[in-house]
Amino acid sequence: MCGIAGLVARSPVNQSLFDALTVLQHRGQDAAGIVTCQNGKLSMRKDNGLVKDVFHTRHMRKLHGNIGIAHVRYPTAGSNSSAEAQPFYVNSPFGIVLAHNGNLTNAEQIKQDLYREDMRHINTTSDSEVLLNVLARELQRQGKLKLDHQDVFDAIQRVHRWCRGGYAVVAMIVGFGLVAFRDPNGIRPVVFGSRETELGKEYMVASESVALNVLGFELERDIAPGEAICITEEGQLNTRQCADNPSYSPCLFEHVYLARPDSLMDGISVYKARMRMGEALADKIIAERPEHDIDVVIPIPDTSRTSALELAMKLGVKYREGFVKNRYIARTFIMPGQKQRQKSVRQKLNAIDLEFQGKNVLLVDDSIVRGTTCKQIIEMARDAGAAKVYFASAAPPVRYPNVYGIDMASADELIAHERSVEEIQQQIGADWLVYQDLDQLVNATRGSKSQITNFDASVFNGEYVTGDIDDAYFARLDAERNDQAKSNSELNDSEISLHNSV
Numbered sequence: 121m122c123g124i125a126g127l128v129a130r131s132p133v134n135q136s137l138f139d140a141l142t143v144l145q146h147r148g149q150d151a152a153g154i155v156t157c158q159n160g161k162l163s164m165r166k167d168n169g170l171v172k173d174v175f176h177t178r179h180m181r182k183l184h185g186n187i188g189i190a191h192v193r194y195p196t197a198g199s200n201s202s203a204e205a206q207p208f209y210v211n212s213p214f215g216i217v218l219a220h221n222g223n224l225t226n227a228e229q230i231k232q233d234l235y236r237e238d239m240r241h242i243n244t245t246s247d248s249e250v251l252l253n254v255l256a257r258e259l260q261r262q263g264k265l266k267l268d269h270q271d272v273f274d275a276i277q278r279v280h281r282w283c284r285g286g287y288a289v290v291a292m293i294v295g296f297g298l299v300a301f302r303d304p305n306g307i308r309p310v311v312f313g314s315r316e317t318e319l320g321k322e323y324m325v326a327s328e329s330v331a332l333n334v335l336g337f338e339l340e341r342d343i344a345p346g347e348a349i350c351i352t353e354e355g356q357l358n359t360r361q362c363a364d365n366p367s368y369s370p371c372l373f374e375h376v377y378l379a380r381p382d383s384l385m386d387g388i389s390v391y392k393a394r395m396r397m398g399e400a401l402a403d404k405i406i407a408e409r410p411e412h413d414i415d416v417v418i419p420i421p422d423t424s425r426t427s428a429l430e431l432a433m434k435l436g437v438k439y440r441e442g443f444v445k446n447r448y449i450a451r452t453f454i455m456p457g458q459k460q461r462q463k464s465v466r467q468k469l470n471a472i473d474l475e476f477q478g479k480n481v482l483l484v485d486d487s488i489v490r491g492t493t494c495k496q497i498i499e500m501a502r503d504a505g506a507a508k509v510y511f512a513s514a515a516p517p518v519r520y521p522n523v524y525g526i527d528m529a530s531a532d533e534l535i536a537h538e539r540s541v542e543e544i545q546q547q548i549g550a551d552w553l554v555y556q557d558l559d560q561l562v563n564a565t566r567g568s569k570s571q572i573t574n575f576d577a578s579v580f581n582g583e584y585v586t587g588d589i590d591d592a593y594f595a596r597l598d599a600e601r602n603d604q605a606k607s608n609s610e611l612n613d614s615e616i617s618l619h620n621s622v
């Protein structure tokens with residue numbers, strides 16, 4: 121899922137971009153980068169690590185300029201080499217840098233075509249470097265020394281024709297300004313906003329509205345599927361629909377887990393969506409077990425809290441924080457390897473025994489993906505003395521890989537893949553397991569007001585909105601990105617990194 125941000129301001133943007141990245145850190149913990157531009161010169165700092173570890177004062181001081189873009193990475197393609205940290209840079213035409221959230225499903229094909237048609241060399245295994253080179257090629261084809269926004273929109277229109285998959289992109293073109301665009305299905309999110317200053321209007325683009333809030337920008341709106349926006353270095357904003365057949369199918373999993381609850385995404389409050397998920401799940405529990413014997417509802421921090429509280433209220437059962445989260449351990453699901461994820465659950469969560477002793481507890485999580493969290497948590501609940509341990513997931517079983525920017529590449533790693541709910545219940549060691557139904561999840565996410573009728577729910581129903589996913593693709597993805605493959609491909613720091621790091 122990665123986080124992207126871009127700023128066109130009237131004063132230096134380095135600190136604001138850093139701040140934006142800290143607010144988007146939950147979208148990517150593996151690498152971070154910032155590029156700024158001043159007088160036609162780009163300055164970049166990117167590396168593996170958390171935002172606070174990548175940028176030191178000496179780096180920040182050298183990130184000059186009133187315009188820039190930034191990225192936090194959670195790899196879904198390529199390797200974990202620091203050369204694949206983003207933004208990516210290409211020198212021709214103009215000097216372009218690009219930051220990408222998502223995953224191209226036809227990156228390999230594009231790579232070959234770019235070489236054949238344009239003699240372009242892609243050095244890393246990152247799909248984002250491919251995307252940058254498609255944009256570069258299409259801008260080059262304009263054959264102009266001075267671009268105007270229509271030239272840029274025309275180029276992006278052709279980028280959409282090349283690319284399949286999910287992509288929310290922010291790029292900076294030297295001598296022109298900032299560009300942001302979203303895939304024609306709107307799978308990955310991106311918003312923009314503005315703020316008035318004494319020196320004039322400033323613009324910001326970000327994966328989530330919370331980054332705008334924290335930096336004092338007013339949310340203008342989501343970028344529409346297929347739409348592009350340009351903000352020139354002088355602060356002139358233009359927008360245009362650049363896709364031939366756009367359709368609105370945003371990722372449902374953003375609302376389940378990925379996004380922060382205080383974000384507004386495609387006009388939907390993530391917080392309210394999660395509250396409604398809890399209510400809907402309570403309805404299902406009441407329908408299935410009207411005579412239930414649940415003594416206490418306990419969330420699995422952090423993300424499930426919002427749903428669990430509503431669920432408890434609707435059930436009329438006590439809500440208790442039975443697990444304490446270590447605030448210094450990050451999100452486990454988006455960690456790169458299974459060993460690390462397994463170890464981190466125990467480091468991250470600890471039970472308060474008195475909330476469990478002799479009680480029938482209902483543990484609530486937002487989702488069960490590999491089952492890493494719930495297995496250990498159920499054990500912990502039993503060790504803490506629970507009489508019965510029930511488990512509820514605010515999302516339906518995750519049975520299919522994700523190909524649009526969430527690292528769930530291998531079906532075999534998903535605990536629900538080809539398993540019935542009873543089998544999963546047994547696997548995780550729960551006395552009862554209940555999942556949200558997909559229809560209910562969609563209704564809960566939409567609420568009563570949203571215009572959105574379709575979501576990318578591929579991880580739940582195996583339907584891929586881009587229509588280009590077949591068994592051969594899955595086989596390739598699995599071979600490249602299953603846990604074994606990832607642990608075999610050691611950190612490759614010999615990869616050439618085309619950037620002028622500061």
Ligand SMILES: O=P(O)(O)OC[C@H]1O[C@H](OP(=O)(O)OP(=O)(O)O)[C@H](O)[C@@H]1O
Nearest residue numbers: 422423451452453488489490491492493
């Ligand atoms: O079945 P799994 O493979 O374990 O994945 C699902 C779990 O991972 C996530 O938590 P995470 O710790 O990443 O983040 P959170 O603190 O935001 O809940 C999610 O909220 C579930 O708890």
Ligand SMILES: NC(=O)CC[C@H](N)C(=O)O
Nearest residue numbers: 121122195196197221222
């Ligand atoms: N999670 C993402 O959005 C990843 C972006 C890109 N595919 C990468 O691996 O760097």
Ligand SMILES: [Mg+2]
Nearest residue numbers: 420421422423
């Ligand atoms: Mg969690």
